[in-house]
Amino acid sequence: xxxxxxxxxxxLRTLIGWHFLYEGYFKLATPGWGADxxxxxxxxxxGYLRGATGPFASVFHAVxxxxxxxxxxxxxxxxxxxxxIGLMLGLFTQIASAGGIALLTLFYxxxxxxxxxxxxxxxxxxLIVNKNLVELAALAVVFTFRTGRIAxxxxxxxxxxxxxxxxxxxxxxx
Amino acid sequence: xxxxPEKAAEGRRNFLKILAGTPALAALGVTAAMKGPVRGGxxxxxxxxVGGQGRALLSNVDPAFADVRALCDINPTSxxxxxxxxxxxxxxxxxxYADFREMLQKEDLEAVIMAPPLWAHAxxxxxCLEAGKHVLCEKMMAGSVADCERMRETxxxxxxxxxxxxxxxxxxxxxxxxxxxxxxxxxxxxxxxxLAWHRNGNWRRQGTPPSPDFDASKWGYxxxxxxxxxxLYWKYSQGLMAELCSHxxxxxxxxxxxxxxxxxxxxxxxxxxxxxxxxDHVYATFEYPTGQTAVFSSVESNAxxxxxxxxxxxxxxxxxxxxxxxxxxxxxxxxxxxxxxTVAPQTAGPVxxxxxxxxxxxxxxxxxxxxxSPLFDRPRSTRLQIQRFCSAIxxxxxxxxxxxxxxxxxxxxxRANDAAKQKARLPV
Numbered sequence: 001x002x003x004x005x006x007x008x009x010x011x012l013r014t015l016i017g018w019h020f021l022y023e024g025y026f027k028l029a030t031p032g033w034g035a036d037x038x039x040x041x042x043x044x045x046x047g048y049l050r051g052a053t054g055p056f057a058s059v060f061h062a063v064x065x066x067x068x069x070x071x072x073x074x075x076x077x078x079x080x081x082x083x084x085i086g087l088m089l090g091l092f093t094q095i096a097s098a099g100g101i102a103l104l105t106l107f108y109x110x111x112x113x114x115x116x117x118x119x120x121x122x123x124x125x126x127l128i129v130n131k132n133l134v135e136l137a138a139l140a141v142v143f144t145f146r147t148g149r150i151a152x153x154x155x156x157x158x159x160x161x162x163x164x165x166x167x168x169x170x171x172x173x174x
Numbered sequence: 175x176x177x178x179p180e181k182a183a184e185g186r187r188n189f190l191k192i193l194a195g196t197p198a199l200a201a202l203g204v205t206a207a208m209k210g211p212v213r214g215g216x217x218x219x220x221x222x223x224v225g226g227q228g229r230a231l232l233s234n235v236d237p238a239f240a241d242v243r244a245l246c247d248i249n250p251t252s253x254x255x256x257x258x259x260x261x262x263x264x265x266x267x268x269x270x271y272a273d274f275r276e277m278l279q280k281e282d283l284e285a286v287i288m289a290p291p292l293w294a295h296a297x298x299x300x301x302c303l304e305a306g307k308h309v310l311c312e313k314m315m316a317g318s319v320a321d322c323e324r325m326r327e328t329x330x331x332x333x334x335x336x337x338x339x340x341x342x343x344x345x346x347x348x349x350x351x352x353x354x355x356x357x358x359x360x361x362x363x364x365x366x367x368x369l370a371w372h373r374n375g376n377w378r379r380q381g382t383p384p385s386p387d388f389d390a391s392k393w394g395y396x397x398x399x400x401x402x403x404x405x406l407y408w409k410y411s412q413g414l415m416a417e418l419c420s421h422x423x424x425x426x427x428x429x430x431x432x433x434x435x436x437x438x439x440x441x442x443x444x445x446x447x448x449x450x451x452x453x454d455h456v457y458a459t460f461e462y463p464t465g466q467t468a469v470f471s472s473v474e475s476n477a478x479x480x481x482x483x484x485x486x487x488x489x490x491x492x493x494x495x496x497x498x499x500x501x502x503x504x505x506x507x508x509x510x511x512x513x514x515x516t517v518a519p520q521t522a523g524p525v526x527x528x529x530x531x532x533x534x535x536x537x538x539x540x541x542x543x544x545x546x547s548p549l550f551d552r553p554r555s556t557r558l559q560i561q562r563f564c565s566a567i568x569x570x571x572x573x574x575x576x577x578x579x580x581x582x583x584x585x586x587x588x589r590a591n592d593a594a595k596q597k598a599r600l601p602v
Contacts, residue, residue, distance in 0.1 A: 025210060032211040037565025039238045040211050 001145075010151045013087050013097075013142045016135060020100060021084025027077035045073050052110040060110050079103060087142070090152010097143035104136040175370070175479055177493075177501065185493065185501025192502055193354040217308075217564040220244040220283045222274050222298055223290030224256035227312055231287055231339070233259045234557040239564040244281045246271040248393045249401070251384040274298055278305045285335070285567055287560065288312060291404040292411050293394075296321030299336065303328045308335040310563040313424070314416040315577075315584035322584050326577040335566045337573050338580030340424045341555040344562065347500050348425060355485075355492050355502060356429050362489030362505070364430065367468040369422040371414070371481040376446055377454070377474065378403055406450035413452030414441075414472040415587040415594075422483050423460065424575065424583040425494075426468045429485060433582040434460035434468070438599035439590045445475050458590040460602075470590075497555070 001009075027043040034040055046069055052060035063072060079099060086096025108130070116127035148154030177185065219240045221232055224247045235242055245256050245268045253270050260267060271277035274286075278301075286302045288295075289312035296316040302309050309329075315338050316322045329336035342348050355361050383390075383398045395401040395410075404410035405417060427433050441456035454474035461467055482495040493501040565571040586602045593600045 022210065029211040029213045031215050032213040033565060033568040034211050035209045035569055037562065037569055037571035039216065039568075041238075 001150075006150045009142065009145050009147050010090070012138060013090070013093070013147045016100065016139055016142065017084045017087025017089075017096075019084070019135070020080050020103075021088060024077050024079070024081025024084055027073070028081060043073065043077070044069070045076060049110070053114075054109055054112045056109050076103070090148045090154050091157070093148030093152055093154050094143060094146065097139055100139045101136055101143065104132050104139065108132040108136060175368075175482075175484075182499070182501060185503055186499070188504065189351070189355075189492075189500045189502040192360055193350050212569050214568055216241040217284050217567050218243050218282060219285045219287055219564075220246060220277050220281055220307075221256070221268075222246045222277075222286055222288035222302075223294075223312075224252045225249070225289065228252070228287075228289035229256055229259050231289055231310075231312070231556060231560065232256055233263060234553055234560060235263070235265075235287075236557060236561055237263070237265050239561045240285075240287075242266075242268050243283060244269045244271060244277050246274050246277045248272050248390075249384055250388075274301065278302065278307065283307055285309065285563070287563070289339075292317045292416055293404070293409060296325050299325045300328045303332045303334050303336065306332070306334065308563070308567045310335075310337045310339060310560065312339040313580070313584075314338075314412065314420040314587060315580040317410070317412055317416070317588070319585050319588055322581050322588075326581050329577045335563065335573065336577050337559075337563050337566065338575050338577070338584075339559060340421060340575045340580070340583075341559055342421060342425045342497065343428070343574035344558040345497055345555040347498070348428075348494065351492055351494060351500050352429055355490070360490065361485060361487030361492055361502075364485050364487040365466055366486040367426045367430065367466065368482075368484040368486070369419065369426060369468055369470040370479050370484075371418040371422065371470075371472045372477050372479045373472075373474055374477040375474065377405060378446065378448065378450065403450075406452055408451045411452055412588055412591055414454075414456050414474075415458070415590050416584075418472050418481070419456070419458065419470050419590065420583050420587045422470065422481075423468065423586055424579065425483055426460075426485075427579065427582055427586075430462060430464065430466050430468075432462045432464045432466065434586045434602045435463045436461045436599055436601050437586060437590045437593050439594035440597055441594040453591075453594060456590070456594055458594070460586060460590070 030040045031042040032040050046064050049060045049064035049069075052064075063069065066072075080103065083096045083100040083103065086092050087100065113126035113128060113130050116125060118125040149158070216238060217240045219235075219242055221228055221242060221244070224232060224245050228247070229252075232242065232245075242260065242265065245253055247253050247256070247270075250270075257267065269277075269281070271280075277283070278286075285308040286298075287310045288298055288302075290298055292314060295311055295314075296318075299309050299311050299316075303325075311325075316325055325336065356364070379402045381398070381402045388398065390396070390398045390401045393401070395404070400407060400410075405413065411417075423434075437458055437460050439456065439458035441453035441458075443450060443453055444455045446454050456470070456472050458470045459467060460470070480496060482493055484494075485492040488505065490502060490504045493503075495501070559574070562571060562574065566573055589600050589602045
């Protein structure tokens with residue numbers, strides 16, 4: 001890969017990472033206060049899940065109605081933040097990428113745009129392909145190219161592991 | 175001064191025309207910083223002093239911003255009435271205290287909102303700040319310059335939020351007028367400001383003690399009458415200068431971007447010679463170092479003129495009446511004599527029975543005019559004031575009237591009373 005290709009891939013991973021991290025942080029920071037001084041009520045996935053459509057709608061509706069919805073909210077928010085940190089730092093990049101793909105898959109299948117019309121909470125009109133799917137595809141690219149090996153803490157981790165292996169094998173040989 | 179309905183309508187049109195496109199609410203000081211949310215729920219607050227004005231504040235607490243945990247007042251009747259406010263607001267009941275120290279000790283509070291008699295402002299505010307609480311204290315800041323300084327210094331040292339309650343600072347009409355007419359230069363150079371607050375009635379209140387054995391003396395009031403009429407005695411009050419003038423002078427300082435350097439004043443107990451000490455008529459002239467003069471008059475014998483602030487510029491005249499109505503007249507523009515004022519039949523509103531802070535003036539007659547916009551009503555200003563106090567605590571949004579601004583208007587009003595007593599011109 002050329003230098004530019006490597007830089008752009010890592011940049012793509014970092015941008016997606018920031019998106020995940022801030023989404024997770026925002027959810028974990030509520031109930032809270034915005035910088036404009038307005039209070040923010042606690043985030044909940046209930047509305048999103050209740051509005052789920054598509055083949056798995058009944059599963060999402062059941063989660064929305066379940067008593068452990070609060071725990072689900074925390075898990076989702078924490079997972080978003082963890083994926084975001086992993087992608088930004090290039091740490092456990094493959095796991096973070098896979099986790100991100102899994103989350104985006106859930107988000108996508110819970111609300112596949114089939115009517116092609118602009119919705120009240122959408123910036124535009126989508127048919128089949130929406131921003132979740134595009135981000136999912138981008139993350140699949142990040143996963144496939146193993147960008148943690150290009151730049152990130154995974155490199156340091158790999159070097160450290162290699163050094164330890166070398167020490168062990170030297171010791172065994174002696 | 176009064177203005178015919180036709181002239182008032184013209185003035186309102188002029189005001190709105192000149193403000194076309196002015197984002198009034200955007201001017202309230204919030205700037206969106208590039209940062210995410212800060213975790214936290216409503217601010218846990220206690221109230222001290224739930225008389226008329228305290229209850230007006232209490233009734234305007236937005237539960238999304240503040241959670242009222244406790245009420246403190248030496249008068250059980252006031253506490254009972256405050257409970258009714260909480261019931262009306264459909265929020266949880268709050269625990270009662272007579273001693274603020276006990277309240278601070280037993281309650282997990284972050285902030286205190288207070289509206290006690292003026293003489294208690296400094297001790298209560300300093301006590302709360304020292305205990306690590308943020309404070310929203312009703313105007314005026316305090317009854318003496320030394321007490322004002324003590325409050326300001328304690329706020330600085332503790333790093334806690336101290337806001338002094340001047341609702342005009344949260345009135346969108348004032349912000350629109352300031353941005354669209356004063357700051358924009360549309361009014362030209364302002365050399366003269368006229369401040370008036372005229373009423374015809376007795377400030378004295380009647381009331382019975384909450385119980386036959388109620389002893390006001392342990393709180394520093396020799397009789398119950400002194401407690402309910404604290405505004406009438408110098409020990410507790412700075413009279414009309416504190417209760418009325420300080421509101422208007424605070425707005426004048428804001429609009430002129432300055433503060434008085436000297437004041438001469440006169441006044442006296444001219445009508446109600448019933449044992450009261452504070453003047454029932456006061457007249458003060460405030461001199462600004464930048465060449466402007468603000469003249470204030472407050473009489474308790476004639477309600478003609480009601481109350482207003484008038485800013486007279488080289489290009490126009492801005493009149494803000496009763497906090498709900500704004501008029502603007504161009505000098506030499508529009509109709510001939512656009513700034514001329516004609517006399518109309520007098521409408522004498524009753525004296526407010528509660529504090530002169532406007533949120534409480536629900537009984538003040540509002541026969542003339544109507545709000546320029548629903549955004550400008552008084553409860554909205556009070557509500558916004560408490561909201562902004564809470565957001566200052568949580569995310570540091572700027573204060574509209576922090577200790578420095580409040581200090582400037584309070585000290586000028588205190589010196590005005592000194593000047594009136596001495597019939598002298600005094601430096602502020």
